[in-house]
Amino acid sequence: VEASIPEPLREAWRKYSAHEFTNKDEFERELVRHIETTLARSLYNCDDLAAYSGTALAFRDRLIIEWNRTQQRQTFTDQKRVYYLSLEFLMGRALDNAMLNVGMKDAAREGLQDLGFRIEDVIGQEHDAALGNGGLGRLAACFLDSLATLNYPAWGYGLRYRYGIFKQEIVNGYQMEVPDYWLDNNPWEFPRHDITVDIQFYGHVKKKQDENGKLVASWVEGEVVQAVAYDVPIPGYGTKTTNNLRLWSSKASSGEFDFQKFNAGDYESAVADQQTAETISAVLYPNDNLERGKELRLKQQYFWCAASLYDIVRRFKKTKRAWSEFPDQVAIQLNDTHPTLAIVEMQRILIDIEGLEWDEAWTIVTKTFGYTNHTVLPEALEKWSVPLMQNLLPRHLQIIYDINLYFLQSVEKQFPNNREILSRVSIIEESHPKMVRMAYIAIIGSHKVNGVAELHSDLLKSTLFKDFVDIYGVDRFTNVTNGVTPRRWLHQANPALSSLIAEKLGGHEFLTDLTLLDKLEAFVDDKDFRRQWAHIKSDNKLRLAKLIKDTTGYKVNPESLFDIQVKRIHEYKRQQLNIFGVIHRYLKIKGMSAEERKKVVPRVSVFGGKAAPGYWMAKTIIHLINKVAAVVNNDSDVGDLLKVIFIEDYNVSKAEIICPASDISEHISTAGTEGSGTSNMKFVLNGGLIIGTCDGANIEITREIGDQNIFLFGNLAEDVEDLRHRHFYGDFQLDPALEKVFKAIKDNMFGDAGDFSALTASIEEHGDYYLVSDDFHSYVTTHEMVDEAFLNKEEWLAKSITSVARMGFFSTDRVINEYADSIWNVEPLAVKD
Template sequence: MKNHDVAGRMADSPSREGLREAVRRQILSYTGSDPDRAGVRDVYRGLAFALREYLAEKWIETQRAYYESGAKRIYYLSLEFLVGRSLMSNILSLGLEDDARAVVESYGHSLDDIEEMEWDAGLGNGGLGRLASCFMDSLATQGFAAYGYGIRYDFGIFWQVIENGAQTERPDNWMRFGCPWQFERQGHLYPVQFGGSVRILHDEQGNERRIWVGSEHVLAVACDMLVPGYRNGKVINMRLWNAKASREFALDYFQRGDYVGAVEEKAKSENISKVLYPDDSRVQGQELRLKQQYFFVAATIQDIVRRSRKQSGGLAGMPDRVAVQLNDTHPAIAIPELMRVLVDEEELNWDDAWSICVRTFAYTNHTILPEALEHWPVETMQRVLPRHMEIIYEINARFLQLVRRLHPGDDALAARLSIIDEDHGRRVRMAHLALVGSHMVNGVSALHTDLLRSSVFQDFHDMYPRRFVNMTNGVTPRRWMLQANPLLSDLITEAIGPGWETDLARLRDLRPLAEDAQFRQRWREVKFENKKRLSAYMLPRARVLAPPEFMFDVHVKRIHEYKRQLLNVLHVVTLYNRLRGAPPGECPLPCVPRVAIFGGKAAPAYAMAKLTIRLIHAVASVVNGDPHVSNYLRVAFVPNYCVSNAEKIIPGTDLSEQISTAGTEASGTGNMKFAMNGALTIGTMDGATVEMAKEIGDEHFFIFGLHTPEVAALKARGYDPRRIYDADRELRLAVDMIANGHFSPREPGLFEPIRQSWLDDGDKYMVMADYRSYVEAQERAAHLYQDREEWTRVSILNTAGMGYFSSDRTIAQYAREIWGAEPVTGSGARKK
């Protein structure tokens, strides 16, 4: 039962006057400003600190409830948490939207203006981090005793600026004005060491003990960010580690007058938490990334052990009280770290320690792309973490003994399963380490998990068939519907009543309303208002006027060849050519004016991705500059794609582009956000789009392209992209225009590498193969868009079919099938 009244306010939340007084007090005490003359930033900080104070009270009550219940703790380890902004999310979770709006208006500001004062937290990059944040929301909302662990980065991955059509990376200084949502916990300070050597000692019984003596020491300081459940009185936290030098500066340097040298060690140590994903194209960057991963893992394991000691049963009972989820391989070093703690410090025997480890850890795989499966040179691991390399060797030796006992004489199998890859310069396969050291391994969509079982990790699945399970991803409807799309959320609540926000399966009640002409009209009006908002947002940023009457065809996600933004560009060029060839003032059938909207960041060292961004802008310049063509087709690129602009883009989208090569996308979560908000999907049968089509109905998707088995079969037969290029006139024309400088007359050879990747280098992601099918699917979409009543009906059915894709369902499934955990009921408030 929710702890709020009919209006949505939680029963014990502050009154409007109480909130007003709290904001005034915080403006005075935290900003040192005159509340009667407070500027917009002062009011933002005053409101944020007032909310944080209330959240802290609820967090303490929640922690008491956890301890009193003896509930199993869930620890979610992730190198990323793509939080976005916290203000509106916290206001909605507390049921204080009307009160907060009234309070800030009393200072002469709008709540929208206040929200814009907050920077997106630079704690993540893409789907991995956004999923982690959705999971934290669902863990809090469902009342699990859970904690997220990661790094408190001083800078995000980068702030994307477009200059002359090219991506430029600038520092994402999201902490420039501080972060009012954090609590720095100086009491939780843990030492982390690197390098050094391993000493062998013998105890009084003659048993051999190993002691790791590190040469470099860093302190991990805990920073907590509070995560409220949706109107249930529960608040959990992400504990993010910040690196601090073990000493402020070297006094001997200082006394010699070497002031730079005096602080150099401090600066070097604190680089560990300075920036998300440092460039690993050089050895120094690779070493820093490994240090980042171990830094947050080592501090986290110390924190988990500290908390576990408070519970009965000692460390031997840890698997019954603790579940640790590894979000991808970034935290996989936690496995040898816990072994080190148990064997070296707690002096458990190896077998007992290993049993504790395997029963405690579970691993989520997020990719099947071989180049994305993380591995570390043995030399780097030995230099940075010498004791852990010894432990990994021991884990591997014992595991391979088992393999050879089960499959005697099969040396090839042992080589494939080995944690150490001996064929590519001796590297530690982190995915193999995670697979061997976890009791459960999950994929993130049905197709992805099937591929893990049948191809990528088939040998492991043959050994441990019960270890592999599927947990199809989901997203939180609180952020991605209630907060991002209040107009649609209000319409849904009016139509089917409240409660769907925490029971998304109730969206199915919208299905009969898809046949109601009056409801369809109101649905269209909401979409049109969202498109107007998006158009106004894009104009000063993308510098393109996007008339809301146009179809908004949206492709926003990380720029990568497998996500195939280039296939979308080929279609745009094809439309451009058709429009150029039409008589003046006419539009080729099906005539649907559209804006092709792109957004996404390219990794700084990923040349083809950055060239893709340049091509999008080059095509946009030509298309938008042609007065005949631009009446029917425009191209826009929204810079610095992030959570806060996704919240504006997604509700205004008509057509959602999910066009990765079949068999390459693990799941996707953007596909879910778009469909929840009524966008129709054009896509391949890849990732979770397969399950979405099943839930919503294939007939309501614009599916195209090769399926996963067909991709594999075509490659096995010998795929010839040039043959397809030669046979398709429109494709050939589009490719030649890109390659020959039509869109880059001042640099005619600029895009030649793109043509080369398609025609000379094998077209790895099958762009040529899927081009014609994609163009035909786009034509089907255009035909349907001309029938506004039918398009709206299908839009409603898309939203109605998305109940399964709530992160609440995903988390409940994790808890049931992997963690063995149950929600905590009741309050931890002290009894009077």
């Protein structure tokens, strides 16, 4: 390709092609240029927001220069690429990350200062890009950071929601949802109006003979919606690689609106058509670990899969290779079952459009796809009703039936006369209406299936996907334990700790090789080092105390033990266990003498997280937390011994302030329910200890950091089924301490008890599915051990330092390398300076 352009032309391009700023002065020049020309502002009317926009535009220029070079490099070398399909990318803010990743934050700080701005104020202007619900979306964002940092040729594909996850407001203790319009002032995306794909829905299937007499299906008529690409540059840390995240936006395919209708006087319906098309990418479904089977969601999924595949196939076809080489050039990873239709769409492209035989096509498909499962919760497993799919995607349903037929035929050969297994593994569930089990298509259409922590992957193999292990063998199933990017979750969120570590280890190399943290253990007994470590934690707690004061009005004592649980609100994550524990503590303090109170370790219990708008029980938990906060925080008799805080609208940028400030954080899901958890890793990486159950990645964290450095409690996953079974048959005794807590609630201590009756009844009367009562005693006694341990400041510090030193395993760099080696078979691209 390069050689096809004459040298004089290339020379002219080279001469005038854009250059990145490389120092403070050049940055200032770019900043002022953008403020004065792009933004039409001046010295006299440039506020923090304009300074943010100007700074972001200057950095965006830098990124796009590297983005262009990276894309050229990847095209010329023509190596295998990986495509990460995720319906969620919880990116958070981009500016701080871009500054750090390109190594220009200090220059930007000084440059901004010269022009009269504080970098923190400028960074604080940015709206979070919150195109995700929780852990799954944030994992995808961490993956993008690692893929770029490690120089993998990789693209992310997602949807460009006009509204990301809702903004949470707390009104009288209740969660209210407010739309989050995040696209105003978003300089980080590049609209590609030239890159569009027509996506078809509805219609019907015609069979016709091709020129060789072969019967081929064609999907005709129906509705067409246009997908428009928006590209977001993803800079790697300390590398020239800037990868691409392509987000699709929906638009009426006829353009602005239907002029025929307009001219016929039907203005309203002309605009309505356009609005219907735009609805597809309008809003992120706000459910975490819950699927509701809404048609619009299926439309979103197909729209995004079809557009992404069209793009991937178009890129591949440019190389003029044979189809059999597709899996040597392309690896597609399905983030959960949400993109499963990509498997079906790929098969459709190959057989209906490209004319391949079924088997040849299916071999290509299965070699290309990998599927990551993130949960064993039944309510989160996607199923689509057959009639719904028949109507929306008639050809895809036929292909699904064919995939199922061939699959069941092979199973029957393998297990003759075994009707049960056939009905258990059939893609079609024989219910009313019939349902399509998406996870089964994902397993059958992929060459590897992975869980996200060891326990979770083992549970997949022994329960949910057991039959498939029998059919395909155990090698198709693997584990890749999650991680987090240390760039955002240590370097960016906790700059002081990152600097201290760099000082001790002789540089910031640990940010790209997290295992180097182990060298910190040599300093555990170093008094001066411990003092500095403690000092940083104090400062981070002060920073959080300020956020709490600014957002809730409550003043907390930063000397207290900060006990934090921030994550989506869900019964399985058991924020109810935590708030019942807080009430128990409150009642205990109330019953103490003045002398006894002197021994109490002051605590601040911090909660944060969103409930799905339709998840009533989760909303009730938020309500109870806020009502308890109102009583406890205004009880002068208790004072600083206990404070309860609910941080409104928990998001990525708040997490960056919260994670470095914990003394202890809570990861207390019912054993066997949490896929992995990733905030557990963020907290430990920032020197906080954790209290947790033997669940998800807590188990591997314990193995790495040592069980003396973590507070584990509760029943084990292997006991859960038996306990539930016993509850079901009436063998249930409410824990006596929990009974006292319930009595306080029922006595209206926290407002109208009726507001919380469903919550207490779910435990007392309806089988306590999440084993709150079974684990309560163990939970509160473990918290007593936490108090005790916190009193010994030196030992606590030693635990904190040792834990950080042993967290090297939990970087997404390790995770991405594992996916690359064991699932994708892709190599990093060599990048010269």
